[in-house]
Amino acid sequence: MDLKQIHELIKIINKSNIGEISIEDKDGKVTIKQKEEPAVTVAAAPAQVFHTAPAPAPATAPAPAAAAPAAPAAPAPKSDNLITIKSPMIGTFYRRASPDKPVLADVGAEIAPGKVVCIIEAMKLFNEIESEISGTIVKVLVDDASPVEYDQPLFLVEPK
Numbered sequence: 001m002d003l004k005q006i007h008e009l010i011k012i013i014n015k016s017n018i019g020e021i022s023i024e025d026k027d028g029k030v031t032i033k034q035k036e037e038p039a040v041t042v043a044a045a046p047a048q049v050f051h052t053a054p055a056p057a058p059a060t061a062p063a064p065a066a067a068a069p070a071a072p073a074a075p076a077p078k079s080d081n082l083i084t085i086k087s088p089m090i091g092t093f094y095r096r097a098s099p100d101k102p103v104l105a106d107v108g109a110e111i112a113p114g115k116v117v118c119i120i121e122a123m124k125l126f127n128e129i130e131s132e133i134s135g136t137i138v139k140v141l142v143d144d145a146s147p148v149e150y151d152q153p154l155f156l157v158e159p160k
Contacts, residue, residue: 003090006030006032007150009021009023009030009032010032013032013034014034018034019033019034020032020033020034081158081159082138082156082157082158083133083135083156083157083158083159084153084154084155084156084157085117085129085131085132085133085153085154085155085156085157086151086152086153086154087120087129087148087149087150087151087152087153087154088120088129088150089120089122089127089150090122090147090148090149090150091120091121091122091123091127091147091148092120092121092122092145092146092147092148093118093119093120093142093143093144093145093146093147093148093154094118094119094120094121094126094144094145095118095119095140095144096119096144097116097119097126104116104117104118104119105117105118105131105137105140105155106137106140107137107138107139107140108136108137109136109137110134110135110136111131111133111134111135111136111137111157112131112134113130113131113132113133113134114130114131115130115131116128116129116130116131117129117130117131117137117154117155118154118155120148129154131157133157133159134159134160135157135158135159135160136157136158136160137155137156137157138156138157138158139155139156140154140155141153141154141155141156142154
């Protein structure tokens, strides 16, 4: 079963009342469980979803500890009008075009439509991700060289 089929199954499960589904084929077995909380979106890599689903207790303990230091840095004075730039694809997030080049977009940088804000590598192809809005970057939400999912927030931008 390929990644596209798994994403389609996740979408179907999210739209239905099905709590859990298991599918087995020659490549292996996939189990998708729907969480109790409807506000949570499933945007993690399928491997992460399947590995964390059987053991939710250990996954929830570190999350608040990691979120606590980020919470004081996240609130900006005008946080209710921030726009999120999201990943248009699955891949590896890079803040630079190459290791010897400067960061494409950093906190405080002014961006405009068409300006490249990051690179996402997918299947050995480096895709330039351009801004569709103008404003100032308030926060970078992903570490350099980290894997990202489709529709995962990358940057918070204060619009002009």
